Amino acid sequence: QIDYFSSISGLENLLRTEEYLLQSFREYVRASKHQLQTLESELHRIEMEYAQAARNTENYLTNPVNVYRLMKRLTTDWTIYEERVQSDEAANTFLRQMVEFRETLSFPSGEDFKASAAALARLQETYHLDTAQIAGGFLNGVKYGTSMTWQDCFVLGKQLFHLEEYNHTKLWLKESMQRLSREPYYMDPHTLEYVEDVAKSLLNLGDLETALKLSDDVLSLDPTRATASYVRNTILSPVGERKPTLTTSPSYYHQTEEFETYKKVCRGEITASPTQLRPLRCRYESKNHPYRLLAPFKVEEHSLDPLVLTLHDFIDDTKIETIKYLATPYMQRSTVRDVVTLSKATDFRISKNAWLAYQEHTYMQDMLRDLQDLTGLDVTRCEKLQVANYGLGGHYEPHWDFYLDTERLPEGLGNRIATAIFYLSEVEQGGATAFPNLNFAIKPKKGNVLFWYNLHRSLEGDYRTRHAACPVLKGSKWIGNVWINAITQPFTRPCLLHKDDAISKPYSTIV
Numbered sequence: 001q002i003d004y005f006s007s008i009s010g011l012e013n014l015l016r017t018e019e020y021l022l023q024s025f026r027e028y029v030r031a032s033k034h035q036l037q038t039l040e041s042e043l044h045r046i047e048m049e050y051a052q053a054a055r056n057t058e059n060y061l062t063n064p065v066n067v068y069r070l071m072k073r074l075t076t077d078w079t080i081y082e083e084r085v086q087s088d089e090a091a092n093t094f095l096r097q098m099v100e101f102r103e104t105l106s107f108p109s110g111e112d113f114k115a116s117a118a119a120l121a122r123l124q125e126t127y128h129l130d131t132a133q134i135a136g137g138f139l140n141g142v143k144y145g146t147s148m149t150w151q152d153c154f155v156l157g158k159q160l161f162h163l164e165e166y167n168h169t170k171l172w173l174k175e176s177m178q179r180l181s182r183e184p185y186y187m188d189p190h191t192l193e194y195v196e197d198v199a200k201s202l203l204n205l206g207d208l209e210t211a212l213k214l215s216d217d218v219l220s221l222d223p224t225r226a227t228a229s230y231v232r233n234t235i236l237s238p239v240g241e242r243k244p245t246l247t248t249s250p251s252y253y254h255q256t257e258e259f260e261t262y263k264k265v266c267r268g269e270i271t272a273s274p275t276q277l278r279p280l281r282c283r284y285e286s287k288n289h290p291y292r293l294l295a296p297f298k299v300e301e302h303s304l305d306p307l308v309l310t311l312h313d314f315i316d317d318t319k320i321e322t323i324k325y326l327a328t329p330y331m332q333r334s335t336v337r338d339v340v341t342l343s344k345a346t347d348f349r350i351s352k353n354a355w356l357a358y359q360e361h362t363y364m365q366d367m368l369r370d371l372q373d374l375t376g377l378d379v380t381r382c383e384k385l386q387v388a389n390y391g392l393g394g395h396y397e398p399h400w401d402f403y404l405d406t407e408r409l410p411e412g413l414g415n416r417i418a419t420a421i422f423y424l425s426e427v428e429q430g431g432a433t434a435f436p437n438l439n440f441a442i443k444p445k446k447g448n449v450l451f452w453y454n455l456h457r458s459l460e461g462d463y464r465t466r467h468a469a470c471p472v473l474k475g476s477k478w479i480g481n482v483w484i485n486a487i488t489q490p491f492t493r494p495c496l497l498h499k500d501d502a503i504s505k506p507y508s509t510i511v
């Protein structure tokens, strides 16, 4: 069962579906127009005939030919029109095609639709986005798309209600009413029911002021509406009879300080302090490799302890496109380790990924060779390359890359001593790699690599390296995760005999 919400890769299938639907619908409109035109000329003909008869009824009815034709019309012709309207060829073709399309084309599932609503709520939450702005097609002040209609906002609000995202429900239902009030037919009889529905929802969500205003609006147009009266009476009756207001209760982790810090880092509200930044440098590094003397590594330090670096322009576009191309057919929903099921999909990691063996292409072997040249680490035994793609609000909440459960290390590889994230695309907005303990987030830049050590020298996990992929706000984020494992490193990064993990212990208490 493939899903569509967890990456951008694959979504083009849905657009192709829409192309087919549009074609079919266009054909339906064209054919029905043609049908209607034929009917119209028939109608016109009878109208003329009738007008003539009505002008001088006696003269008309005394003509035997006219009488015959009147009889014919009323016995056969009208039946033919009736049948034609009923058998509506154009509509039938369209409906038949739709049945076929539903079997042969890709459609998103209800889960996809739900997850895309949840993604919008997550983005709004993480980046403090204004509801009216999003509805107007703006993301962080940049106009990307068309506006949402009041119905769009209403449906989204309802979905968020079912997801128990009550704060967001309120925002979207109110936005839908705002948008409705700007429509020329505000409050026509058909929409009254929607407005009542919103009034009732807002009553349950505790926004009494708006609920009362909406029900008053409805009642001023139609004093007999039952729901609006109920809302109004409930609000105006003495307190105490009212049901308790619905409130959202985020999961335990989502209420922690770490999660708050993570979101601030994603928004760029927290950044490394001057003291943190002072000792850091950018430099060229050749490691005395003859080739690298000419094309040195461009190294930017983000933190010295733990060591976190950006390697600028580390991989070129040709290699990047090849690697994405190789991965695309194998992309599947990303999972996380789970004690019981071994691996499972979760809400806190939303992306698709594919594992590629480095042997599959020299470009991938080049990635490892370059990393080895720079870091001196032995890369002969690594986990496979993990290529990932994040779409609509895709993210990976704070986590460690090293295995906590050292009983179950990948066989013959050992724990993940270092991570190198190859950024395989730009991301227009959001999607940074955030380190909530270190107070910085690195914005993806195509061709750059983010490198850090996950383990202390004693091979214990360095808890300060907790990191995350901030939700992608606009764009399609591609990365390649290289994990360099510890088993082959006794000479390249000798482990210490004494423990040196005390410094990161205080950061281990989060989970």
Ligand SMILES: O=C(O)CCC(=O)C(=O)O
Binding pocket: 388, 396, 401, 421, 431, 432, 433, 434, 467, 468, 469, 470, 479, 481
């Ligand atoms: O996408 C990112 O920026 C981080 C990804 C990550 O941490 C992971 O896949 O383990």
Ligand SMILES: [Fe+2]
Binding pocket: 399, 400, 401, 467
């Ligand atoms: Fe990670």
